[in-house]
Amino acid sequence: MDSEPATDWTLDPQLEHDTIFVCDLPLCQVRLMNDANYPWLLLVPRRAKASEITDLSEADQAQLMREVAQSVRALKSETVCLKINVAAIGNVVAQLHVHVVARFRNDPAWPKPVWGHLPARAYEDTARQNLVAAMRTRLTIAPA
């Protein structure tokens, strides 16, 4: 899975600022958006200079889909949400990153997309630690 060198990849500073490390999958670093409004993962392929999905090799594109599907299942199992939103937008931060967001009928943006709707509301320490630990377990101990 790690067919291309990842040594010159570094996380975009804005993404680092907005998120918390969860775990490394074979291709992507998984992070939790520090926004208690919605359970929200970010998948960042560890490939330097990738901005569009098509900047990845075909093998990496296939692996990205597997890791997206794995993250969808993990987030859906953990949150028992109504719907998952998946998106690669990147108009503001160019570094390729995929949003995986758990949505609920009573969340503050429903049924609109979450982007640009509300300012992020930082998690309290315990809630953040618990969700990161739960996602890490679901993504690394039981990835299927």
Next chain:
Amino acid sequence: MDSEPATDWTLDPQLEHDTIFVCDLPLCQVRLMNDANYPWLLLVPRRAKASEITDLSEADQAQLMREVAQSVRALKSETVCLKINVAAIGNVVAQLHVHVVARFRNDPAWPKPVWGHLPARAYEDTARQNLVAAMRTRLTIAPA
């Protein structure tokens, strides 16, 4: 590619109303959003009852990624856009559909996402026919 029966798939009426047929790829029906604000494709996997990406088989998930990448390349080549936005949201229309949107620094929503920003502005006949024909050619004659 067509390992599952597609006979009981029908396009969601709302998606049909908002879009124009472009072509059928092995998994997805490709349609153009009838919104001249942004060149905007919709990929709809012809699989009954699929709502989340994870409702597709692993083979279909891999094929979806290939068709998304093919559509990104085709739309980017045709429009010479700055960025492509890719998203599976589905909060309003449950039938699984993937947005592939060409974005420009001077488009009416930039740098925000396009969803819910402006009402759709229908294409004029000639512009619509030309874009559909161009996308059909790029997606079916030269898919690579």
